[in-house]
Amino acid sequence: MTTIYDIARAAGVTATTVSNVLSGKGSVSSATRARVMQCAEELKYSPNLVARSLIKGRTGVLGLVFPSIDNPFYAEITAAMERLAYQAGFRIFVSTFSNGDQTGQKMLKDLALRRVDGVIIFSAAISLEIIQSLSLPHLPIIYCLEEEMQPCPFPTLFYDFFQGGKLAGEHLLSSGHRHIGLLTDIGDQGQYCHIARVKGLQAALAAYNLTLDSRLIKNGRSDVEAGKSAGYELLTQPDRPSAVFATNDMMAIGLMAAAWELNIQIPRDLSVIGFDSISIGRYTTPPLTTIKIDIEMLATEAINLLLHHIDHPSSSQSIVLPATLLEGASTGPHLL
Known part of the structure; x- marks a missing residue:
């Protein structure tokens, strides 16, 4: 492995000068700096990152x-x-x-x-x-x-997860939906990021004097399989929702898969909105409406x-x- 001493011998300078050039410190003439850098390149010098980290702490x-x-x-x-x-x-x-x-x-x-x-x-x-x-x-x-x-x-x-949930609710409400379902992942420990999204949806509904129907709320994990399973439960009810807000995109994608298998067309029969804006959501059929986290x-x-x-x-x-x-x-x- 090439060391600064090898570069110093090749460039005809001291090891201290080489160190100053490589670290950008000290006063070194432009000609000397260029010669040292050329020698370092020719000798395929690579800095010892472990030693450097020890020096810097x-x-x-x-x-x-x-x-x-x-x-x-x-x-x-x-x-x-x-x-x-x-x-x-x-x-x-x-x-x-x-x-x-x-x-x-x-x-x-x-x-x-x-x-x-x-x-x-x-x-x-x-x-x-x-x-x-x-x-x-x-x-x-x-x-x-x-x-x-x-x-x-x-x-x-x-x-601002609360505002995100509110935006989701307002989007569905402005499209005429009043019978809105919810897929979420609050869990036993109550993940705040999901709780805030739900509270935002509730605030949007309250502006229309509406509340969430407990029969249209399904709580599970933030993955596709859980979304699909909960989606089946939600969409096979006698009075299924016209729209569903899933508090993350993975659950929303699972829900869309359940809807496809049940021959429920999106968005004609069911509107679905997610949360997170993961890239795969742009390639679902149809592309997923979501609350964007940049x-x-x-x-x-x-x-x-x-x-x-x-x-x-x-x-x-x-x-x-x-x-x-x-x-x-x-x-x-x-x-x-």
């Missing part, structure tokens, strides 16, 4: 913690964050868990032992209580997508927020991102 690695990556939403976030982190000189280490608090503690401790420079936690993965129970005072942490945790000791980044914006803000927190450990900034409607072809007017 940083590893150049950021941790991401998700409940899973089965949902394309998290996979798309990972891809965007990995690219953005790399542009900033960092790599990403991804950790997932969905087996309870003890596993969550082990996961977070493992990240700390690997000496990541900071961690972005998507809140359904590890609760605030778990984080606070661990002695990790020097680990910069960003908490994403969990407004209910305010006030929070860490910088936070979340979407993944590129989310990734950019999360990475920037964590990097700022690494440099300014006492910061506790909170960022709220807006929700918008992305209209596809899975919703239409209610035909009386």
